[in-house]
Amino acid sequence: MENVRLNVALLRRKVPNLTSAAKSVGLRPATVSNLCTGKIPVSRAEVRTIIALADLAECSLDELILRGEKIDMIETKIKAIDLFAPLTKGGTNGLVARPGMGQLVILAELYYRLKREGYISIMLSPKVEHPEVADILDHVDFTVNTIEEAYQKIMELGQNKDIIFTADRGHVANGNIQDLHNKLEKVGMNTVTTFLLDLSGEVVDEDLPYGPLETVWQFDADLAARHKYPAINPLQSTSSVLEGAHLDQHHLSIQQRSQKLLRRYRELRSLVQVRGIDQLPVSEIQTYKRGERLEAYLTQPFYVAEPFSGRQGEDVDLPTMLEDIRKLLDGSYDSAEVNSLSYIGSIK
Structure with a gap:
């Protein structure tokens, strides 16, 4: 089928409170979220779901479904992100985490890395004071207090600058972020990549906390508890970059093989914790160790x-x-000690 995807920007503009709107017409917010990020391809969606979304947005099916447009990823050189849920350039990217899972460290690291590539970062101050935000302000180029200030700063920087804009969920709920996106769209400003986060942590209990997103990074409590950072959940994080033909097929194959291995590894890990690794069949021991x-x-x-x-x-x-991951999946590093692979860059 021709490469197709939902017009997420249009949905965001027309239906700001998509969670309640979806529920009101009998759609599951999780399904809508997965359609927006590409986790569920549009080609596999029920016709009634697509029609319901078009009705909510008061648009035609041709307006709702985009064909052949390319989505660009920003290569962060952070392994877990680039493999499982690439950052969408010019899109809206949501971080879903409870406090203490490392989302602010991820943001600070991205500011640092992307600044080297010429990006400029702007942070909209949270509506509620969060002392921990002070830890990342050294890595932010500009801090603004209102949506209007954010708009003025973005316009001042101009079309030729790649911009990273970050806001807390409090500004999403009252429609401020959508207003900003609408104003930027009207003037043709498409160089702004947005990060949305929820410093309170309440976001983890909702299916569609930020509205339509191009990328979702779901943080993992178990990984954080075991100090395995970045604690990005490899099974629940996703990106519209993964949809259709936007991703190189080799990348997509490695990503899918990695998810399959880690899914089984997580199932086996719960058994190993109770019964020990010796109780696993030989073939499963190999799977477990490769997943580890x-x-x-x-x-x-x-x-x-x-x-x-x-x-x-x-x-x-x-x-x-x-x-590196292809070789790991194929067994080339089966003799490597697990600790030798922890907190490294590439495998030397």
């Missing part, structure tokens, strides 16, 4: 954490990361 190695490899030292971790930050470009 892959999980370790996906940890990564961050530049902004160097003073606290004592580890030098590491970049891993996409081709290198994919080749």
Whole structure:
């Protein structure tokens, strides 16, 4: 089928409160979220679902469904992000986490990394004071207090600048973020990549907390508890970059094989914790150990954490990361100690 996807920008503009709107017409918010990010391809959606979304947005099916448009990813050189849920350039990207899972560290690291690539960061101050935000302000180029200030700063920087804009969920609920996106769209400003986060942590209990998103990074409590950072859930995080033909097929194949391995590894891990690894069949022991190695490899030292971790930050470009993981999946590193793969960059 021709490459198709939902017009997420239109949905965001026309139906700001998509969660309640979806429920009101009998749609599951989780289904709508997965359609927006591409986790469920449009080609596999029920016809009634697409029609209901078009009715909610008061648009035609031709307006709701985009054909052939390319979605660009921003390569962060952070392994877990680039593999499982690539950052969507010019899109809206949501972080779903409880406090203490590392979302602010991820943001600070992205500010640092993307600044090297010429990006400029703007943060809209949260509506409620959160002392922990002070820890990342050193990495932000500009802080603004209102949506109007944000708009003026973006316009001042101009079309030729790639901009990272960050806001707390409180500004989403009252429609401020949507108003900003609408104003930017009207003047043809498409160089702004938006991050939305919820510093209260309440976001984890909702299916569609920010409205339509191009990328969702779901943070994982178990990974955070075991100090395996970045604690990005490899099974629940997703991006519209993964949909259709937007991603290189080799990348997509490695991503899918990695998810399959980690899904089984997580199932086996719960058994191993209770009964021990010796109770697993030989074939499952191999799966378990490869999953353990892959999980370790996906940890990564961050530049902004160097003073606290004592580890030098590491970049891993996409081709290198994919080749490392291919070899790991194929068994080339079956003799490697798990600890030797933890908090490294590429495999030397």
